[in-house]
Amino acid sequence: MHISSVTSRKSLQRILGSSRSYLGAYNVTGRFLSNGPKFAVKAKRSDLTVLSASAVVALAVFQYKEYSRTKLELSAEETTTTLLNWSGTHVVQVDNNRYWEPETVQEVEDIVRSCHKRGQPVRPIGSALSPNGIAFHQNGMMSMANLDRILQVDVKNQRVTAQAGARVSQVVDALRPYHLTLPNLASIAEQQMGGFIQVGAHGTGRSIAPVDHYVTEIKLVTPAKGTITLTKDDGELFELAKVGLGCLGVVVEVTMECVPAHRLVEHTFVLTREEAVTRLQELLTEHKHMRYMWIPYTDSVVVVTNDPEDQVKEIPKLKKISEDERFAPLRDLMLELSNEWPEPYTKESLQSIGFGELRDALLAIDPLGIKHVKRCNEAEAEFWKRSEGYQVRPSDELLQFDCGGQQWVWEVCFPTGTQEKSSGNDMDFMTELLAGIEREEIPAHSPIEQRWSASSSSLMSPAYGPKDGLHSWVGIINYLPSEDEGQRRDISELFTGRYCNLMRNVGQAVSATSHWAKLERPKSMWQLVDTQLFLQTRFPLRLFNEARDIYDPKNILGNDLLNLVVGKPGTK
Template structure:
């Protein structure tokens, strides 16, 4: 994958002294704020607790080392002082990442207060925001100017900095991950102060920009991002269910035909949910589609009936009270019902099969069309608290798919069934084109096609023992299977879903794999240049890449 990059890396390493000298030319690329931050008296033992969205990772940080700046100048001063003292200062946004990639016990900086929309250029179709701005906030601001973001991941409350830094992706074989739409960034670095990197930067190398876009918070604290936008538009979403064989047979046509498309495989069933999204203006038969929409008369209660009926049966079988009153039941959604079903016995394979069968029936009843603004359809409910693991791997080109994507899924589903894993639904499969960002799992040739596959186990209750058992099963047998299947496909983890290795053997294997998959030597060189004391990285980053070095 990196034959050309290795050539580039060789040239870069040979001339690294010149590049470092360029970065050290602080007259044009660096700004340090000289004012000292206000002194605040805090109990030396007081801690701040941070928990990620799924409740799977948490960290307690000394409150004196948990920073919540309100201005870029304060960010610069905090980073400067932490650099001088060698104190950790890991950037954190909404703490949505399933693996707690932003967590560091030694020190953290929340960017939530840096959420200003700085500029919208309607003519150039660009937006400049501070990195703490939420994606939903950005989309709302763009709407007033007739613009929107080209691609969106599923959760609207992501902050832009993390959205970009971990290489989040949307869904569409012709669309790159979100980092590829970044035009420029400002990052505050421990050694060099504030530098701006971008496509047209005259003061920093393009190679640094391609590293920094998916910099994982290791190269600097991102404080400002300029992104490319597109005209606002409605999407026509079509949801329907195929058999596994139909999903395989129709894949190539569907990827070419639709702007956005994802599969949701339901383990232990012959059901694959297909969700496509295309701009409304590309349809010549909208009258027919709107007529079909008008004829979609199934109520939410009718769609949810398979889940409700199963829950009533299970409660009767187990002599449990039904968890919802009739009044409450009228407002219960699909995700809440699924959690209630799974909570009864989330690791019992036969039980999970029954739940998955009911879910497949729900999706069959939920088929049809809807038309809404793009952001309302590309961002969707991911369900309740959960463990997830997602990998990305190349699968040829859009015009010539090498079938890695379908072979991968066949091997994964076969492994699940052979090992009797209580695989919750769905296994989500998406596609994207290549990213130019060197640390993106989807980095590759411009015409490359990549598939993203995510497995899931929900944490449907607050029962501590149950959550621990699910965690052990997921992180053990299920993730081991995903890793084994992925070995033959060069599958790399989504950065926000890579977990800390359990032991030295796993850590060594991870470092060997990553060094083959990514330009780790180059990344570590830039870590050393920009953060020689390694205050930005945490245990996960150090386990993945080792300590920064020349």
């Protein structure tokens, strides 16, 4: 069961064989910071557009092993596995004899039992998409990638049961022949079902809850109490375990509600900031899915709405704008800025570069230069104005969107009134955040994403709340657009320092809490104390840690980040 180059090669083939292309996979670079050889895996866009996120991780593992093999001239066993998260911000190296890839539930049970006996850490890991690497543990991890079967589609009750390692995209594909789909998706569908629910992932829509809310049954392999199956009838424990952060047991099966498959009409358009504020209630109420993308330093807010095709009376015909016209603001800027380079971009060379890649290339020129970032953001705003339009496609295709390349992100969630009426604090939050960015001249990349969800019934969900509750999710971003180590360090410093501090301060007034997959390790003792105190008021941590004490008393499932911010099993 230990990973070896043979099994990792097999799993790589498995993943590649069943993978679909996914947005934003360009320019992914694996950088491995081992004690031994320092090695960066660089993959070109053309290599990666066919890879799923888990394939990228698997590829990274595989390439690292191949490299180790070459270095050692095939004479010795490789001893470690190195994993990199999707965002390229966290890396972990684990001994191969502490990295498991079980293929059956029985194997999961055997590993967990044996680890529990020895007090050996064994943190479950999904696709490693979490920007904060919340699944990582250098002393022991269990990849769930091989438990990826779709077990049952219950058409009558509109439910699907899948093994926890099945990727969301696989589940959606399996539901298609039954004319069913998942109630909502995040912006990427390469998460595993286990990771998807354990961090409480969300999409957008005032009446649509985060995905964990739609779980009806969950099977967990727990260290101290063996395998348990939980449903709503199990009350608090079920509500804790759905967003369990990998701490209450290894999820092996998930049953989730589905909805009839449907096509959506997507409308993209741009408002001014004032219009975005005044039209919020109308847009939230009238559209099934609605999100804002605020572009710092511009008076532009990109709005994307999605509604079921059969509820849209008429799709207005808009004047067609050619791709050349649409891309002109970004391409012209690149032509101008690269003019003096030994090998400047040309009109022809820019033709083959997509939007996200072009934004990365532009930002890479001076990602922290305030004047430069403003120019890039202005060009992006103009690009979106020329991108106004409608498209009609299946919901699972439209609810995902291009998230850009490697990046720092931080997303917070806060209650904002009821689904009937937003309290308006979501707009106050944005007004204050943008004012702070612009006052402090923070080189904030675009966009700042704002989404909404209904309440989740899961006690550890950032969107836990009353049935009719409404929550707003706001995510800030700074891309890591190049391989330059110094540049990456400076961006990381700015983002995790000044920029996050600003959002933290603005968020205090609305009790904003971090998305679990985006909560970074506090940078100072004071910040740690603040975070701990805040999380204690925002979540039922005592209950959560009591449950951990019962199901994982030796804390073999937790990790340093969680020990630090939510405490250890039994922490009061």
